[in-house]
Amino acid sequence: xxxxxGFVKEITSRDDDFAKWYTDVxxxxxxxxxxxxxxxxxxxxxxxxxxxxxxDVIDKKIKATGHENVLMPMLIPESLLLKExxxxxxxAPEVAWVTHGGNNELQERLAIRPTSEVVFAEHFKKIIxxxxxxxxxxxxxxxxxxxxKNTRPFLRTTEFFWQEGHTCHSTAEEAQAETKLMLETxxxxxxxxxxxxxxxxxxxxxxxxxxxxxxxxxxxxxxxGKALQINTSHDFGNNFGKAFDxxxxxxxxxEEAVYTTSWGFTTRAIGxxxxxxxxxxxxxxxxxIAPTQVMIIPIAxxxxxxxxxxxxxxxxxxxxxxxxxxxxDKQPGWKFSEAEMKGYPVRIEIGPRDIEEGKVVxxxxxxxxxxxxxxxxxxxANIENLLETIQQDxxxxxxxxxxxxxxxxxxxxxxxxxxxxxxxVLAPWSGDPEVEAKIKEDTGATSRCWSLEHQNDxxxxxxxxxxxxxxxxxxxxxxxY
Amino acid sequence: xxxxxGFVKEITSRDDDFAKWYTDVxxxxxxxxxxxxxxxxxxxxxxxxxxxxxxDVIDKKIKATGHENVLMPMLIPESLLLKExxxxxxxAPEVAWVTHGGNNELQERLAIRPTSEVVFAEHFKKIIxxxxxxxxxxxxxxxxxxxxKNTRPFLRTTEFFWQEGHTCHSTAEEAQAETKLMLETxxxxxxxxxxxxxxxxxxxxxxxxxxxxxxxxxxxxxxxGKALQINTSHDFGNNFGKAFDxxxxxxxxxEEAVYTTSWGFTTRAIGxxxxxxxxxxxxxxxxxIAPTQVMIIPIAxxxxxxxxxxxxxxxxxxxxxxxxxxxxDKQPGWKFSEAEMKGYPVRIEIGPRDIEEGKVVxxxxxxxxxxxxxxxxxxxANIENLLETIQQDxxxxxxxxxxxxxxxxxxxxxxxxxxxxxxxVLAPWSGDPEVEAKIKEDTGATSRCWSLEHQNDxxxxxxxxxxxxxxxxxxxxxxxY
Numbered sequence: 014x015x016x017x018x019g020f021v022k023e024i025t026s027r028d029d030d031f032a033k034w035y036t037d038v039x040x041x042x043x044x045x046x047x048x049x050x051x052x053x054x055x056x057x058x059x060x061x062x063x064x065x066x067x068x069d070v071i072d073k074k075i076k077a078t079g080h081e082n083v084l085m086p087m088l089i090p091e092s093l094l095l096k097e098x099x100x101x102x103x104x105a106p107e108v109a110w111v112t113h114g115g116n117n118e119l120q121e122r123l124a125i126r127p128t129s130e131v132v133f134a135e136h137f138k139k140i141i142x143x144x145x146x147x148x149x150x151x152x153x154x155x156x157x158x159x160x161x162k163n164t165r166p167f168l169r170t171t172e173f174f175w176q177e178g179h180t181c182h183s184t185a186e187e188a189q190a191e192t193k194l195m196l197e198t199x200x201x202x203x204x205x206x207x208x209x210x211x212x213x214x215x216x217x218x219x220x221x222x223x224x225x226x227x228x229x230x231x232x233x234x235x236x237x238g239k240a241l242q243i244n245t246s247h248d249f250g251n252n253f254g255k256a257f258d259x260x261x262x263x264x265x266x267x268e269e270a271v272y273t274t275s276w277g278f279t280t281r282a283i284g285x286x287x288x289x290x291x292x293x294x295x296x297x298x299x300x301x302i303a304p305t306q307v308m309i310i311p312i313a314x315x316x317x318x319x320x321x322x323x324x325x326x327x328x329x330x331x332x333x334x335x336x337x338x339x340x341x342d343k344q345p346g347w348k349f350s351e352a353e354m355k356g357y358p359v360r361i362e363i364g365p366r367d368i369e370e371g372k373v374v375x376x377x378x379x380x381x382x383x384x385x386x387x388x389x390x391x392x393x394a395n396i397e398n399l400l401e402t403i404q405q406d407x408x409x410x411x412x413x414x415x416x417x418x419x420x421x422x423x424x425x426x427x428x429x430x431x432x433x434x435x436x437x438v439l440a441p442w443s444g445d446p447e448v449e450a451k452i453k454e455d456t457g458a459t460s461r462c463w464s465l466e467h468q469n470d471x472x473x474x475x476x477x478x479x480x481x482x483x484x485x486x487x488x489x490x491x492x493x494y
Numbered sequence: 495x496x497x498x499x500g501f502v503k504e505i506t507s508r509d510d511d512f513a514k515w516y517t518d519v520x521x522x523x524x525x526x527x528x529x530x531x532x533x534x535x536x537x538x539x540x541x542x543x544x545x546x547x548x549x550d551v552i553d554k555k556i557k558a559t560g561h562e563n564v565l566m567p568m569l570i571p572e573s574l575l576l577k578e579x580x581x582x583x584x585x586a587p588e589v590a591w592v593t594h595g596g597n598n599e600l601q602e603r604l605a606i607r608p609t610s611e612v613v614f615a616e617h618f619k620k621i622i623x624x625x626x627x628x629x630x631x632x633x634x635x636x637x638x639x640x641x642x643k644n645t646r647p648f649l650r651t652t653e654f655f656w657q658e659g660h661t662c663h664s665t666a667e668e669a670q671a672e673t674k675l676m677l678e679t680x681x682x683x684x685x686x687x688x689x690x691x692x693x694x695x696x697x698x699x700x701x702x703x704x705x706x707x708x709x710x711x712x713x714x715x716x717x718x719g720k721a722l723q724i725n726t727s728h729d730f731g732n733n734f735g736k737a738f739d740x741x742x743x744x745x746x747x748x749e750e751a752v753y754t755t756s757w758g759f760t761t762r763a764i765g766x767x768x769x770x771x772x773x774x775x776x777x778x779x780x781x782x783i784a785p786t787q788v789m790i791i792p793i794a795x796x797x798x799x800x801x802x803x804x805x806x807x808x809x810x811x812x813x814x815x816x817x818x819x820x821x822x823d824k825q826p827g828w829k830f831s832e833a834e835m836k837g838y839p840v841r842i843e844i845g846p847r848d849i850e851e852g853k854v855v856x857x858x859x860x861x862x863x864x865x866x867x868x869x870x871x872x873x874x875a876n877i878e879n880l881l882e883t884i885q886q887d888x889x890x891x892x893x894x895x896x897x898x899x900x901x902x903x904x905x906x907x908x909x910x911x912x913x914x915x916x917x918x919v920l921a922p923w924s925g926d927p928e929v930e931a932k933i934k935e936d937t938g939a940t941s942r943c944w945s946l947e948h949q950n951d952x953x954x955x956x957x958x959x960x961x962x963x964x965x966x967x968x969x970x971x972x973x974x975y
Contacts, residue, residue, distance in 0.1 A: 046617065046620065046621075048566070048567045048613070048616070048617070049570075049571050049574055049616060050567050050569045050570075050571060050604060053567035053568075053569060054567070055564065055565070055566055055567065055617050056564060056565035056566075057564055058562035058563065058564055058632070060565075061562070061563045061564050061565050061634075062562070062563070064565070065563065081539035081542070081543070082539065082542045082543070082546065083536065083537060083538055083539055083542050084536070084537035084541075084542050084545070084637075084655060085529070085536055085537075086529045086531050086534035086535070086536065086653055087534075087568075087606075087637060087639070087653055088531045088534060088590075088639075088653070089530075089531075090530050090531060093530055105596075106596045106597060107595075107596050108595075108596060109569075109592045109594070109595050109604075110592060110593065110594040110595075111590045111591060111592050111593075111606065112591065112592075112593045112594065113590070113591040113593065113603075114588075114589075114590050114591075114641035115586075115587045115588050115589060115641040116587060122594075123531060123590075125568075125592065125606070132529070135529070135530060136527065136529070136536050139527065140527075151539070155637075156565075156568060156636075158568070158569075160595035160596040172567055172568055172569070174565060
């Protein structure tokens, strides 16, 4: 077992140094690697396969609600990016600029898209004329570039991968409904596929997306108690419609500007998945998103019949699950450690004695529990059930931890204490941006959202803990990634 | 029928002005649109759905042969791009350069990838150490940028979408086998899915990929008789292995440089598909790639039961095909024209009289043939069979045309005559690059490939038509896109 220990030891403990532990998991589980461009990562096969699984889930859901995929140019002329004042103010400082094509200097420099609102807006103007052309429900799967100073694999990278949805509607109500529909779709993906519980709500004015009327967000707590904004859905009202003259003739024959939304789900979610579920042995992947759900590890594989039986088992299980056999010439102990590091939801150990006894040893990655199962016709169904149990248990544990780390502050002093402990702190707020700025300055914490759950709270008589004004929002606050 | 004519008239005839016809089809069938960056296109929903269908076909095939997807950074430091001399010479003139990140000038400028050999090479160097690490079979689905002067939708765009495969092997033979395997995979996709017959072969020294030992290509003829290089597969030997020090310890314990390959399939294939199959009424899409295979058009849809029956039919057929109903309030004649413009392989017309008689009118897009079919339990199977027939017929017609336009020249004069007529001209060649240069200068035609079919030709006594030297290759020549 010496090798096993050695292998596992290579990871920093998550309680000792969470940041180091996180990077260790990303690299040792071979999800990604560094590249020669600072802040840009190589997404390795397992990381890419996880992203493809997430993509397939989202793509199916958004197509089922009438959205269509398109592919927009990656470069944006500076003049186009400058068209919506708030938007450019938000993005200009972090744009990568192309100034030369081949050996020639360009007449106008081009931004690599940091996001594509303006590119979509320009196209929408060309294709939308009448209310009959609406709604337009578009999405694209691409990468974008934002010149970040402090980067971290998946969570914040100079280039990241995402889907960005962009839609146009004939009424403000329809745009609002779309924004919420996509928020709910994201909740579904986070909770039911990534096993990540989220708090859905509205961003404050100072935290919303550049150019949006309203930004909805899904926020979640990492293992270390810091919050992560996992995805967002923006309602632009007719801000972009007006700035870009995207007009349509309404049913009454009058010209109006369209109402637009945008919403994005990024590779950041993979970072969230790691920080919520993984442990000191490495990655833990929720079964519904895992590229390999079951890893079969033969014991004494040189003995007659063992490898054959392992492949028979792969064949048997492979109809409904993604299954692999580790037939490499490493020691079983090493293979177990590697399986734990790589986060396969279930590993099955099968050796000569198991075969003789008609049994296999099944090990859950999430709890490391060992279960002996009969090697019979019901095994496939039993493993399938186990995968579903793991999926649910992973969510439940994360939810329980998040709920335990969500506390309400009733005084300023209590707020500061709780914020330092980590987790979400609920506190009543007047909406005054100066309070937000003060909290950020004092603690580094930010307003995360006004959760949908707390929007019907009766705040009669409740005061802002800082300025004593009437509280309008029961806000989630936290230190965040 | 006035509207129908009007609609169709908007396209230039392909025999009058092929270039204009092509652009008309791309735009009017709503495959793409121009953007504000010269040479970069917006790929609209239908174009994107076609690309996604092609992607799914290729992705499945390459995963089935052991390849894994990854995602590499889109930016490349200039110093890295400069590492392989031939490679940089080939690409430097058409690279888009990023010089600023946010408000700061970068210390080293970064290229938007024109292709990713060097990025993969750098990563391979990090992950490959022993023969046990080989082969590495990677692929990515991304876009790349090449600063082109003369662009045309899909065929040649400043940004284009593709998959680029990059693999490493421990022997030259294995790399050669990989290069050929991918070439054959592309033949399969072109011929059996895009219904495009290809000539597979090897590029001449002057036409091969920058840095490759050998470039394999699939070439095909467009309707106008010009050739298109539709995809390529490159064998690099150990050129990149040496230039980037990608070394491994072989089974004998010695250090060696790896052998690499790369191969790419691009959105250019969509341009090829249009130029091979479409006609003066618009787009024609092969059924296996068509996002919508069957468009149902109700006649007199205001009459009771018609729309219901149309949707029943969609339900019935939709199990095995992608089916839509055009329930818009346009006239049927207009809908027919639109269905033809958009290239749905089959349209079904269903009106009150058809319902009464238990029949539907089925129209093939490729031949415009009208077929009356019984509205019974066998309809779904009959339509499915028809789609397969259309697929095969489209290929057969394209093949027949290509074969008819492939002629052999036995004298220089005949060569020049045939080249001016268009199509492939087969002519014996010594391999002298000066002959290639002269032909290009005289006619604009280039050597397309030394086809696999002609590699066993007995050329004893056969002479190069230009310099009278012994012929080594029976070469395909053509004017090309």
